[in-house]
Amino acid sequence: MQYVSTRGEAPVLGFSDAVLAGLARDGGLYVPREWPQFSASEIRAMRGLAYPDLAIRVLSPFLGGEIAQPVFERLVRQAYSTFRHDAVCPLVQTAKNTFILELFHGPTLAFKDVAMQLLARLMDHVLAERGQHATIVGATSGDTGGAAIDAFGGRNRTDIFIFFPHGKVSPVQQRQMTTSRATNVHALAIEGNFDDCQGLVKDMFNDHGFRDRVSLSGVNSINWARIMAQIVYYFSSALSLGAPDRPISFTVPTGNFGDIFAGYAAKKMGLPIERLVIATNDNDILARTLSTGEYRTKGVFATTSPSMDIQVSSNFERLLFEASGRNAETVRRYMNGLKQSGAFTIEADELARIRAEFDAGRATVGNVTSTIRATFEASNYLLDPHTAAAVRVAAAHASDTVPMVVLGTAHPAKFPAAVEAASGVFPALPAWLGGLMTAEEKYSVLPSDLKMVEDYVSRRARAAR
Numbered sequence: 001m002q003y004v005s006t007r008g009e010a011p012v013l014g015f016s017d018a019v020l021a022g023l024a025r026d027g028g029l030y031v032p033r034e035w036p037q038f039s040a041s042e043i044r045a046m047r048g049l050a051y052p053d054l055a056i057r058v059l060s061p062f063l064g065g066e067i068a069q070p071v072f073e074r075l076v077r078q079a080y081s082t083f084r085h086d087a088v089c090p091l092v093q094t095a096k097n098t099f100i101l102e103l104f105h106g107p108t109l110a111f112k113d114v115a116m117q118l119l120a121r122l123m124d125h126v127l128a129e130r131g132q133h134a135t136i137v138g139a140t141s142g143d144t145g146g147a148a149i150d151a152f153g154g155r156n157r158t159d160i161f162i163f164f165p166h167g168k169v170s171p172v173q174q175r176q177m178t179t180s181r182a183t184n185v186h187a188l189a190i191e192g193n194f195d196d197c198q199g200l201v202k203d204m205f206n207d208h209g210f211r212d213r214v215s216l217s218g219v220n221s222i223n224w225a226r227i228m229a230q231i232v233y234y235f236s237s238a239l240s241l242g243a244p245d246r247p248i249s250f251t252v253p254t255g256n257f258g259d260i261f262a263g264y265a266a267k268k269m270g271l272p273i274e275r276l277v278i279a280t281n282d283n284d285i286l287a288r289t290l291s292t293g294e295y296r297t298k299g300v301f302a303t304t305s306p307s308m309d310i311q312v313s314s315n316f317e318r319l320l321f322e323a324s325g326r327n328a329e330t331v332r333r334y335m336n337g338l339k340q341s342g343a344f345t346i347e348a349d350e351l352a353r354i355r356a357e358f359d360a361g362r363a364t365v366g367n368v369t370s371t372i373r374a375t376f377e378a379s380n381y382l383l384d385p386h387t388a389a390a391v392r393v394a395a396a397h398a399s400d401t402v403p404m405v406v407l408g409t410a411h412p413a414k415f416p417a418a419v420e421a422a423s424g425v426f427p428a429l430p431a432w433l434g435g436l437m438t439a440e441e442k443y444s445v446l447p448s449d450l451k452m453v454e455d456y457v458s459r460r461a462r463a464a465r
Ligand SMILES: Cc1ncc(COP(=O)(O)O)c(C=O)c1O
Pocket: 110, 111, 142, 143, 144, 221, 253, 254, 255, 256, 257, 258, 259, 260, 307, 308, 386, 387, 409, 410
């Protein structure tokens, strides 16, 4: 399997190089040259597999034979042994024909663990085989950072630098990033918002001198392996509900468009997905884009679902590549428009192709509060605010015949203030995270300034030459 950049001007890479590269050298995102295909009978044969076995079956075609099969199987099993639910990603029914796919049973209580636990092991393996070290950077609006620090902390082939928006993540999220004792972990509070943090990461990748000097690698969903690992739970949940003999729809709380793009990939691979519904909070750029065809950034609002407070949705670029018939020139034109004027307009035929697969809707802060309350009253189930945004949007797309799976992306205990205000119930952290809120914090505060951040990283990265 080979990987091509959405902007068409970077080297074509094999799996291991694509994983280490993070962002392509032309500023684009790597995607597989073609989508692996599973027939209905092959999907039917996946029924009943344990989650790690399913992951091995679904993901192996992406590796192109670059990682020995027994090694890959060991890494997958180790990754999912860190989860505290036997099913890894269980499915829970909350209303007629509506299910929550609980993706928060990993070490940091968010869906990011599903991919990050595997990515860290894959990267470690590739680096060890090559005798190399890497400097990892990651931007976070709250969850990616904690998951990455848990997965990479203490690994001796990588130093990891996580940029989070100062004062704009929940206290639990912040402490998951700032209380690590591992010496290869560096948490940086950036004076800005998530888009500033993500902009810094992309600018560091596009500064080729710096990138090569520190052997830069990335763990955001710009890294193909993140999306790849997230494909598996679309299969696991759809299989439980009758796929491939029954179509399933999904509603996904969306920010950087990585999680829902994994659903699109699953559909391309043969899973019978009826609709993919994008759920946004008040930062509704994707819902506006689907309705008007114009992608136009405006200010970021702070909401009760901070991990979705995003304007520049990285993985939308992967969808534009697909919708344009894999036309890298079109993608470059759109991305130049975004860089120069903060906007671009999608061609009519491409918009029609996107609308043929996706719906979108927005949940305001008020909608999120009322949805947490109503769901708790009706089914005694506590939603986190991100999942609640999706439950609210999903209701507008419910069908009597096609089951709707809502991706439950975080545990309510990560956002106790919003959950308690809405439901009257304080969601306690699991006992095994008991010491988190009293552990000593360690982080640096930096302005959103590329030069200063690069200097900070260069001085501390062991891979720096
Ligand atoms: C809890 C939670 N829900 C939803 C999202 C949005 O996911 P994505 O950025 O893949 O669209 C995030 C952040 O990525 C998150 O942390």
